[in-house]
Amino acid sequence: MNRRKQPLQTATHATQKKSRRVKISKTLAPPLMAHLGYQGARHLHPQRLPTKSAEKTVSVRLLDLGNETIENLQKIAETIKRLMVPGLRLKAIPENLMDRLVLLEKLDLSNNQLSDGSLPESMKRLEHLVELNLNTNKFTKVPPALKKLKSLSRLDLSENSIDNLNGLEKLRRIQILVVDNNKLTSVFKEVCHLKRLEILRCRNNSIKDIGVEIRQMKQLRDLDISNNKLSILPTDVLLLPGLETLNASRNKITKIPAFNIKLHNRHWVSEVDLSDNQITVFPGHLLRMTEKLDLSSNQIKILNMNAMKELERNPNQELVVDDNPLVFPPAEITGQNAILAFIQEARLNTPVYRGMKILVIGSHKSGKSSLIQSMVDNQGRLAEDLNESVAGIDLYDLIYDCEMKVKSEETGKMVKEVRPLQLCLWDFCGHPYYEFPHYLFFEQPSVALLTFNMKEFTPEKFNEMIGCWLDWMIAKTNSLKVVLVGTQCDKMSKEKIKEVKAEVKKQMTEFKNYHESILNERINDISQKSEISPTLTERMFSYRKLLIFTDTFTVQSDVIATSSAEFIGFEQLRKSIELIAKDENQFPPTPDYNLPLVLHKVKTFWVDVENYLDEKSNSMVVPIMPWDEYVEEVTTKFGMKKQIKDITQYLHVTGKVLWFSSAPVLSDYVFIRPAWLFELLRNIYRHDFEEKVDFGIDDTYKQMGFSQTRFERNKKELLQHGVMDKDFLRAILGYLIPPDMKENFNFLLDILLKGFKIGYPAAKKSKEMTYNFSPEIENIENVSKILIPWLRKTAEPEEIISLWEDRNDRERVAALLRFPKYIPPGLFELLCVGAQKTERHNLTFKAHWSNGILARHNKIDAILMISHESGPKGRGACLKYELRGDSPDPVYYPTRPAAMWTILLPLLQDFEEIIKSFKGVLVERQMLCKFCREPSFLGEWNTPKETQNLPEKVCEACGEKVDTDTLVQQREEKRDDVLLKLGEIRARRKDAMSKGMTLEQMLHEEELDKPIYGRERRRNVGILQAPDIAGLLPTPTIHVGSGDDSETADVDETTETNMENIRALYLLNFPGITNEGTVSDEETLEQTQEEENVGEEIIMTKK
């Protein structure tokens, strides 16, 4: 495509030669368009039109439209190039006026009373017309006669009553369009196809938003959209490659989103006028791209010191911040130089405080974005007027002044002091589509605001509006503070508000009781058994742990009723947030500093790192740094290698960067601009994909060689099959990563597939519409399609059902993972992506449907089905791994269960690895009876395998004797990766104990507690005379409410014998609390030896 700029076609020869761009003065119309004269001579306005054709007329201005004038005009019509008919109160144009104006280039009909339908049909014959002035008339829509004016390049429609620009699409040559003072509410959709448009004036209208369509207007260099109703200025405008001046003053803009300014292709915009708006946060990033930035008459309070560095570097830049309620620098400091000097000075002395991040979640359209905007702007705001992006996650900063008692450094007494509480609010879109992607960003410990629409609330909807969100949170983190926020209370009476509050409180208690009863039921079941095996003990231990942890999960059950329309309830909300910030359990103070962590000063050097990374993120196309590179770069620049993890952790918890420090693969990267990552994921997972992702929206698809047909095909493929074409993804992400930057894209794709596990490579089979789910792909570059399980909604194929049924009578091994209460969203999908890893599992996927996969092992004759099934009554769910023999000769060469275990075990290990990051989820591991298929046996892959030595075991459900080789792996091969490093764990615990850590604290300490993948160990725990450590065991509780209102539930005591077993388990795990004489010397010795021989098997026999 030829993308060179076309010279502007103008009527005057002078402008044609002099410059290819016509600068229009701000008071545009008359001087540019009025013209008059004869060829070779200049005259005053003639009273009459010339009758001699010898005097060749070029320009004519009519002073009346009498019959005589028209007749005379027609005589010379064929020579006229410019015709002015302004200010004649014309209501219609005589049909014959236009008849013979074959050379006409410029027509001025301004200041008349022309209205819809008053332009004659004959107008379409004006083939050479390049300039048309219809300024100040009475049109309410674009006159249809214009459609045919193929040469038109300048059009002035200002001062009419036009309310939409439909009908301009065909005028492909338009370069200047002036539509000031009309009744337009949108323009960009209609004009985005005008690829040559360079100047667009649309001030004094009622335009509410600028859509993504503007991205297509690559030639636009001058945009005036002042005095409209914009509330947000999208990034796309400022990223227009040709933009030179932008006037968006006198709107209602509140927010200028931050974005990456890519240094290698950045261009300077000479002037950006954002004066007279409602911007609260200083858009310092714009200083990186504008020569003059006018921010006067806004609501800015603080000039960001870091961003101001840009001005220090470039003295030619200009920043205007007059008439803002500035507190930093103080209002009395005026003038750019004085401000700069002040900021330089202040930078040296200003402390930065830590702050915290708050996650705002709740159902779709419950009012989260409105709530946040109201919090940020400190006044009522509703999301519609803001035109916020409604997908994915958005970030906002907010500072609360928080009154604290601080120890005075001089007197040592406690004094009151006001500290800024820095908040980073994460606005999660509540559409169910995001349950899985948003889970990535939800971690413990967290503070969350949970919103629900109070007006819509009914007792039956508790679960849908509140309960399911609590489940969602609990499953991921067992350390969480939740504030319940009822929104939209302006729509209801006081009585009704009270009623809803009481109902929610009641149901919260029920919710809590149900949550506990599930655990208690299980604990009791175990306690009632006559014999308790180590596996059961371990299980009980984990149930108790879940109960104990609920201690740190607090829901403030008193709903805060808010209205973002009327700004109600925000003071109370603010107080609740302050309380959490000051909560020492949530944010324990460090010994040398008696303030909660969030109010700590951040070390200057850490702030330097933060600023450095912020700056750096702007220069990177893909703002993701491999960990090693990051460490190298930061430590070379700032030293202090020892602190790098702490710094990064700090940046992570305060929302400045993302570093998933405990996730495999992802921990190798630092995402230095979280907003960028959200933007990226928002493009992949979006609930409004069908409607919003459109071929015409952008040139990118065309530039990347997409035809509309291919685009539609790929889109359909994604929506119907969950399969994303790689090029399609590149095009979708094209505006974040320019299409020519293939390497950057591949780097990112690798992280998406291996780190975030969003999907796995697939390939389309040549003829059929099916896919090869396990193509051999060594290099990421060769990937052509990506199957994204979360988006795959297809049904189980018929042929798979029959294939599976056919092997019904074969040998089989089946493990079941039961989630009695809640299954984390996306877990099944993550497992599928993991199972597809050939080098680990050696499987070939045969089919993949919305809730299952079927795969064949590449070496062993077995097929595997992993399926996701909902639990009874819609509560909870199960994941089933079932292997069936697939030998061609099942009679003589059946597939042995032992062989199947070699397939199953690594898959189960994957599961265990993933489930580690779901701290609060209740999961039960079971094995199915091969006869009745009931889950009658305990899954023992994590714990001592008691079943291993028995030849068979009776199924409690059907009474059949089951070979134990289908229940547990017989004589396990040595697997280094699953050895429980007992010695190491003990050493860690001993160390912790010696430092005075209590049992309860230990339970909270993740690092100390890794009893997963138990090495086979046998111990008859009954022999141990346990010390009385019952008092040491923490009492499991869930708190609901706060202060006097809080309720606590105790768990039933287990039977004495079983209690002993549990104590014994504690002893095993906490060797520091042995009681004299209870453990034999022999055992102590054995334990010590074991500490040295990490991973050695311990077998203890009953004396």
Ligand SMILES: Nc1nc2c(ncn2[C@@H]2O[C@H](COP(=O)(O)OP(=O)(O)OP(=O)(O)O)[C@@H](O)[C@H]2O)c(=O)[nH]1
């Ligand atoms: N009257 C009234 N309307 C409100 C209030 N809060 C939100 N709304 C309206 O409720 C609708 C949804 O508000 P949003 O703030 O977009 O909701 P959200 O929770 O951010 O929605 P998603 O991000 O899509 O999940 C909008 O139409 C708002 O104008 C309120 O306090 N009072």
Ligand SMILES: [Mg+2]
């Ligand atoms: Mg929202």
